[in-house]
Amino acid sequence: MKILVLNCGSSSLKYQLFAMPEEAVLIKGTVEKIGSDDAIHAYKTDGQKGETVSEILDHREAIRQVVAALTSPEVGVLKEAAEITAVGHRVVHGGERFSLSTLINGEVKQAIRDTFDLAPLHNPANLLGIEAMEEVLPAVPQVAVFDTAFHQTMPMEHFLYPIPYVLYQRHKVRRYGFHGTSHRYVTSRVPALVGRDVTGLKVISCHIGNGASVAAIWRGRSIDTSMGMTPLEGLMMGTRSGDIDPSIHEYVMEKEGLTFDELNSMLNKHSGLYGVSGITGDMRQIVEERSKGNTRAGVAFSMYTYRIRKYIGAYAAAMNGVDVILFTAGVGENSPLLRRSVLERLTYLGIEVDDRANEEGKGERLITTPNSKVAVCVIPTNEELMIARDTNSLVTGLSTTPDRDSISFDT
C-alpha cells in the first residue's frame, strides 16, 4: 500500500511517498518556483538523487510531473500511478469544523475554503493542491490532515480571548493553535520513551523551529497552546515577535508612520531573534555570535529561552503539574544549549538534566536522569509520517478514531 503525502505552498510543494504499513519512505521531494519557466523539481530516494528544471505553470502541472517522476523507469519507485492508494494533504487551518483528519469530499473542500480568511497564506494553496491532485488522480481517495485539529480539544475557557464574545460568534475569533500534527506525533512517542501510557500523563510539548509553539497536553489531549488565532502569538520566534502588548501596534504605527502591511511585515518578518539581534533569525548563528561576545545576540538568546521557560511554567501551573517535557523541530531537536538554558532554571520542578544525553545523544531520547521528577525527551518530529498514518487508517476503514467525548478539564 502506497501513500503519497503532500504539503502545498503557494508556489512550492513538498511530497513523500510512504509504503504502509511498513512506514518506509520510498521517495521525498520538492517542487519550487511553481508558476515560472524555471521551476525546480528535486527528489531523493534510497539510492539516488535527482533534479530537473522546467516550465511548471501551475500546481496541476507540478503534480503531474511528480506523478510522472514516481512512475518513471529511472526513479523506479512505482510501476504505475494506480499503485498510489491514497493521498494525504497537510492543511493548515481546519477552523472549528475539524478535530480529526478526514476524507476529502465537496463539503470538506468548502469548509477549507470557508477558512481562507483565517489562513490567507496557507489554505488557498492547500486547496489548490487538493484540486490539482483530484484532476491528476481522480480515482484516488484523498485525506486532509489539519494543523489545527489536535488543538480542537481545548476547552472553551482556554481558547476564548477575553474580548467581546460577539467577535467569537460573528467572526470565530479564538485560539486555534498550530503545529498540531507535530505535537500529536511527538506525544505518540512518549510511551516508548518513558514507559507509561500518555492518558495518565501531563505533557508539555515544545515545537521549536523557525516557527515555535508550546502545547499543554493532558491525558493525550491538547488543552492549551501558545499560538493563537494566527501563528504570530506565543513564543518569540526566528523572525516573529510572539506575544506583545497590542497597544504597541497603534503606538508604533503612529510614531513611525507605518501602514498595516508594514506593521504586519515588521511583526512577522523583522522581529523575534532577528529583530532583537539585528543579525539573523537563525538560532545557530545567534549561538555563534553570542559565543563571540555579541551582546544583542546574547540578549536575543536569553529572551528566547526565557519565554519558552515562562510558557512551560504557565502550562505546568495550568495542569497542576507536569510529568514529561518534549523538545522537537529544528531548534528543539538540534540545540543542546537551548534545552540546557531553558531547563536549568526549572529545577524547582525537580528536573535533573543528564548532560551527556542532552549534549552527545542522537535522535529520540530521554535527556534527564532516572531521579528527575519530570522526564524530558528530545523527539525528532515527523509530521509526514503522521499524515501517512491518518491517511492509511482512513482509507482502510481502520480509522483509529480516538474518542472525542467532550472532556471536562480539571486537574
Add this chain to the structure above:
Amino acid sequence: MNINSVGIVGAGTMGIGLAEMIAEKGLDVVLIDKSETELNAARVGLELSLDRRLTKWGITEAEKKGILSRIRLASDLTHLAECSLVVESVWEVLEDKIQVLQQIEAVVGAETVIASNTSTLSITEIAAQIKHPERVIGLHFHYPPLQRDVVELVRGLHTSEQTVDDAMALVRELDKTAVRVFESPGYITSRLMMPLINEATLILAEGVATSEDIDLAMKAGYGFSHGPLELADRFGLDSCLDILESLFHDTADPKYRPAAYLRKLVRAGHLGIKSKIGFYRYDESGERLEGRR
C-alpha cells in the same frame, strides 16, 4: 488568461511604482522607457523606494532582491513581445498615448491586452487609432500603487468583454479592488479628488487657512489618511493642473477651472515631492521636512 508577465511603458513615478507593486506580487515585469538616462533614473528610483520600505520593515532584504530580480528594464519595445498584458504609463498627453499604443500593438501578440493608465483621457479616443481597439482598456491605478487598493477599470466604446475579463484577472492577481467605470472625463476618483484639491488651493490662496490646517481639517474631520494638499504634492502639482485643464476642457464646466495659484506654483517649478517643494517641503527621500505630527 494566465498572466505571468506584465509590460509597463513609461518609467516615471507611476511606472516605477507599478513595476514594484506587480513584481512584489510575483509577476515578471518588463519596464520600458526611451533611453538609458530614464532607465538609470528608474533603477535609482526603485532602489530608493525599496530601501525606504526596508527601513520601515515593510520588506526583507531577500524580498527586495526577489522584487528587483523580476523587473527587467529596457529601452527596446520588442521586449514586450512575451507579455500577456501591457500598461502604458506615459505622460498624460493624448497624442503621446496614441503613438505609444500604436508602437505597443506593433510588437505584442494578438491576444495581448493593452491598458492605459490614464486618469482622464478618453479610452475610446486613444483606442480609435489602433488596429484592434477591442483589446484596449483603461486601468487607472492610483498613486502610490503599493498602498492604493482601488483600480478604475474603464471601458471604451470598443472594449471587448474578453478584454474586461483579462484585465479583471490581473487586478485580482494583484489583490486590488476594481471599480468598473464607463468612460467619462475623470471617471470617479479624479472627478471627485481634483475639484477638492482645487478648492483647497483656493482656500489657501485666499488666506482663509494654512495648508497644515486645511489638511488637518480633512484628516481629523473626515478620516482622510492624507489631506488634499499633501495628496496634490504626492500626485505632482503639474499632473493635477493637467487633469484639471483636461476636465475643464472636456466638460466646459467652470467648476473644474484650475486655481490661479496652482498654475503659479507649477510655473515656479514647485511640483510637489518630486521637486522637493510644493505646498510643503521634502527631503531627498520624499519625507516631509516640517509639520510632521
